[in-house]
Amino acid sequence: MKKYILLYGDKKLEDNICIKNMFENTKKINLGWTDFDESSNMKLLEDMIEKGTKQFIFLGLEIGWDKLIKNIKEKYQDIKVKVICNTQDSLLYYEYERENFFKLLQLSKEKLIDYIAFLKKGQYEVYKELGYKCSYLRQNYILQSNMKKDIKVKNDIIDIGIYPLNYTWDKNIFNQLCIPKFIGNSNLNYNVLDERMKEFLTTMNIKNKEDKLEKIDENSLIDKVVKNDITISCAFTEYFHPLFFISMEQGVPCLIGNTSDLFEDGEELKKYVVTLSEDNPIMNAKNVMKCLENRDKIIELYKEWKQNYNRLAQESIEAFIEK
């Protein structure tokens, strides 16, 4: 396998959870805010080349990384540069996302980027048809055995965990906060990202306990999910699903939006853990109850599904590195 380093930034911390788990050799680099950032990044990459790195895989095309890629390709024609696209159509409304995505496509056309990996099948299909060198990369997360924690012992209260990692529109926060209102004897543990979330829950008289995530990383999320009977992550649109994996791996069912390519149509696990209407709190309260009633079955189905999925994901990672 060609010696590679996966490079990631700190702008989208949520993305780093899965990506650091998926790839063995990873390194954080700066965003190219200033000339200093750019030159220190370049120096770091050159050191890696000296030590035998043959390819760089960038997670996204963040600020200034286009210049970095151009510099690398100018000086080291033999070094392969690949990018894992960490945006999707639904996010292109924002100039930052859109401009970086358009730049990514342009660099690919100019052959400064050798290969693009898309985390959404839909995106992959479109750009494959348009002639871009690209592949579909399956997101994944595998729990290390020493990270397994004891989960909450069932009692009379249903603890529901909602831990959005960003206070952004796509997280569908307030519709999710409504769900416990339709579940008797429940308590909501949630990541406070804005005072309005507290105010909303108080105003609507929804029983809750603040459970702020101090850091967006694997360990912090594990500590949160194990306190709950179920976690909910019904975002409108997503390309990584870290909360789903972390929760399910710990044995806590997690309800997600119909936003992933994880499952095939008709797959039994999907019927339990995927909602078809992310903004419908009544339907999602019913989905939560169905998950709780079938908890053991869901975890068994997950283990079975995950075994096969791990293989598929590993194959897609290896194929991408080998391109």
Next chain:
Amino acid sequence: MQKLKNLIKRFIKKDSFFYKVIRKIYHILSTLKYKIVNWKKIKQEDKHYSEQVDKAVEILQKYKGKEYVVFYNPTWLGVAASTKGLFKNYVPLEHIHNKKDGEKLAKAIANNNIKSVIFSQICDGWINTLEQIKKLNENIKIKVIWHGNCYEFFSDYTWNLNKEVMDLYKEKKIDCFAFVRSTMYEFYKKVGFKSFYLQNNVHLQDIEKIEKENTGKRKIGIYNADTRELKNIYTALSSIKLVPNSIADVVPINEGAKRFTEILNLETTSISDYIPNEELMKRIQQNEVNIYPTFTENAPMFPLESFEMGVPCLLGNNNDYFVGTKLGEYVILTREDDPIDIKKRIINCIEHKEEIMNLYQDWKKEFDNKCEKLVEEFVKA
């Protein structure tokens, strides 16, 4: 300025006290700047709003002694179409910036002996007006139609307005609410508010029917989708790209989306500006299908308008239309962010267009009856 903003964002945590102070100061200063720079425009606007109040007072005379009147803002196109589609005694009314205008309107309502006043959403200054009405005659019922869903509480304006109307309900200045989505109705009822359920409806029999040109291409429309991220315009464009022999008609199309169609090498007949609704209704009749794969809604008007013009419309699984029906199986999307799924559904919809339109005709008859009953219950309350 953008660079400065980025720099601040880089070094200061978004939830920190310091960030909030800077944001507040920035907000105050920009409001002040706006007022100074645009004082002439603001003065003209205020004059315009006062004239609208005078017109509303005139219209109210027409409804003397009526059971109800409903106010709506004619510039909020969706709300306006929805209100006019449901109620008979409607009165267009824009923002009220002058307290005296509010008092004038309240007096006209009391003097015309109108039994209940419905506010279809709340504009600037309407809260003061409804308080004035209750002051003049506490027996006049005040009802508010809330067109948003909880997603919208992400916006400062909507959340603050929601808190205000909830407080007014607690102070008995608002008698009840109506919601245009069942989930909102159930939620507010559970929270303890007297709530009613309405559904938006459209009646477009007067729009001229246009003969469809045969271009040999599949024309697919995306409309009123450029203003918000929720409208999901980029996924919609990608899905059209995947449909063989397709052309996208996008109105209005913004610069970003236009560049995207170029990158996709997607043929379009799009235009950049909004066009009057009547013109739009004629335009969409040239399409095979329209798509409206938004992420969250209440009771969107466009899908119904499209069906009324004889063109099926795919819509997100985020409203109460067609739920549990065969028609719904054809046109409700459950993967709004997946262009492959939307493409498959477009093709399926084109293949079953006739059946879909027949199913719609049957559904609409029942829906019209249902809407009428719901309005009746709300008006009588």
